[in-house]
Amino acid sequence: MxxxxxxxxxxxxxxxxxxxxxxxxxxxxxxxxxxxxxxxxxxxxxxxxxxxxxxxxxxxxxxxxxxxxxxxxxxxxxxxxxxxxxxxxxxxxxxxxxxxxxxxxxxxxxxxxxxxxxxxxxxxxxxxxxxxxxxxxxxxxxxxxxxxxxxxxxxxxxxTEQQIHELTAVTGSAPAFIYRVAEALEKITLESGVNKDQARKLVANMIAGSAEMLKTNAAPAELADEVATPGGSTAAGLEILDTNHLDRLMIDAIEACRQKAMRQE
Ligand SMILES: NC(=O)c1ccc[n+]([C@@H]2O[C@H](COP(=O)([O-])OP(=O)(O)OC[C@H]3O[C@@H](n4cnc5c(N)ncnc54)[C@H](OP(=O)(O)O)[C@@H]3O)[C@@H](O)[C@H]2O)c1
CATH class of the missing domain: 3.40.50.720 (NAD(P)-binding Rossmann-like Domain)
Known part of the structure; x- marks a missing residue:
């Protein structure tokens, strides 16, 4: 410059x-x-x-x-x-x-x-x-x-221009999906008797730390495997998410954002 x-x-x-x-x-x-x-x-x-x-x-x-x-x-x-x-x-x-x-x-x-x-x-x-x-x-x-x-x-x-049309749903809208996840986790964290500040600290730093792990370029599945011992407690939780097709839900949510954006343009 x-x-x-x-x-x-x-x-x-x-x-x-x-x-x-x-x-x-x-x-x-x-x-x-x-x-x-x-x-x-x-x-x-x-x-x-x-x-x-x-x-x-x-x-x-x-x-x-x-x-x-x-x-x-x-x-x-x-x-x-x-x-x-x-x-x-x-x-x-x-x-x-x-x-x-x-x-x-x-x-x-x-x-x-x-x-x-x-x-x-x-x-x-x-x-x-x-x-x-x-x-x-x-x-x-x-x-x-x-x-x-x-x-x-x-x-x-x-x-490209087309990629912005398609990917704004991921970079612009999906933060709201993460906040929904945070909301649910905060709610259940509060049930353990910690106060609101503590719940926010726990959840926000857990999400920030997970984001930092993703930035190392390790595959998300590999990172999940690192947390989940086969047959262990995390694996039991993952099974609920997988059986209920969390991946499909995310894809449907992104698609809904795209469709709505297309109708507005
Ligand atoms: N907020 C976000 O996170 C975000 C993220 C990505 C993209 N965007 C985009 O950023 C743009 C602005 O969003 P924002 O959140 O900053 O909105 P905002 O806080 O409501 O501010 C809108 C600004 O635009 C001005 N404006 C409206 N009509 C105008 C006109 N005819 N001539 C000149 N100025 C005019 C307003 O003027 P006054 O000050 O006189 O009211 C105000 O300063 C939008 O197109 C949005 O899609 C926002």
């Missing part, structure tokens, strides 16, 4: 914009934030993150290198139509569910570099598993900007 700061405009100042802004290296990027008119929110963002804000983002387009769309999917058509009038080669990134590079390219002037970045809610703790895909006109320098912008919110992986 060159020493010149790149100018980034956020359109949208909500949860996802703030998670990104918090992590962005302010020595590499100068940040301007606009929204839909909520002045209190802009004031809060300015004070918290020491960035510039604007009530008239459309007048600032010509000064920008990068424009990040951090507003709801349904606002995109309107904003893309407005952007199209003033844009001249800036990189346009969206974080919106369902809005891929093909969608952006079809609504922006020919040749506009675009990208789709899909973080998850853990971005606010800098633990996101973020997917990103590039449009046809993104050069290597711009890809470097994208990775620098998301570097501090967690891990990221470049995939």
């Amino acid at each position: 060159s020493n010149n700061k790149k100018h980034v405009l956020f359109i949208g100042a909500g949860r996802m914009a703030q998670a990104l802004i918090k992590g962005i290296n302010k020595n590499e990027f100068s940040i301007l934030v606009g929204n839909n008119g909520n002045e209190d929110r802009l004031r809060e963002v300015k004070e918290t993150f020491e960035v510039e804000t604007t009530n008239h983002w459309s007048q600032e387009i010509h000064k920008m290198d990068i424009i990040i769309l951090a507003m709801p999917p349904e606002s995109h058509d309107d904003i893309l139509a407005k952007l199209s009038k003033d844009i001249s080669g800036q990189l346009v990134i969206t974080v919106a569910a369902g809005i891929g590079p093909t969608y952006l390219e079809s609504r922006l002037p020919k040749g506009t570099p675009v990208s789709w970045v899909m973080p998850n809610t853990a971005a606010k703790l800098c633990k996101s598993m973020t997917l990103y895909a590039l449009g046809q006109n993104v050069n290597q320098e711009q890809q470097g900007w994208i990775e620098a912008l998301i570097y501090d919110i967690g891990e990221f992986e470049k995939v």
Whole structure:
């Protein structure tokens, strides 16, 4: 990345914009934030993150290198139509569910570099598993900007647009499945007489430790075998999960997310 700061405009100042802004290296990027008119929110963002804000983002387009769309999917058509009038080669990134590079390219002037970045809610703790895909006109320098912008919110992986459509159910939605598992485990943990803080500590650290074990690249089945002695107590529990087809349940849940997302796009 060159020493010149790149100018980034956020359109949208909500949860996802703030998670990104918090992590962005302010020595590499100068940040301007606009929204839909909520002045209190802009004031809060300015004070918290020491960035510039604007009530008239459309007048600032010509000064920008990068424009990040951090507003709801349904606002995109309107904003893309407005952007199209003033844009001249800036990189346009969206974080919106369902809005891929093909969608952006079809609504922006020919040749506009675009990208789709899909973080998850853990971005606010800098633990996101973020997917990103590039449009046809993104050069290597711009890809470097994208990775620098998301570097501090967690891990990221470049995939295709189609893969983001399919895998958002895993990286974006499946955390909710893990929280359901956590809820059940906390409930049964509390029945042993520990307090809520203790139950949370036990369950959260058990899940975090299991995630760390997965990161060693050992196969999940191998890790399960490591815990479960044949005929032992863990094996008795696994048998219940296997007999009740936990794997099928997970696949069905992921499929349901995908089908719903497809109907909304
Ligand atoms: N939250 C997540 O974990 C998550 C994860 C992945 C992707 N996303 C995506 O991130 C995007 C934003 O989600 P969020 O959770 O940050 O939403 P949010 O907290 O509700 O914030 C939405 C922001 O968009 C602004 N906005 C809405 N319509 C606008 C318009 N027409 N022009 C300019 N700004 C407009 C709002 O402006 P005001 O401030 O004026 O209200 C607000 O600042 C969504 O597309 C969502 O799919 C979110």
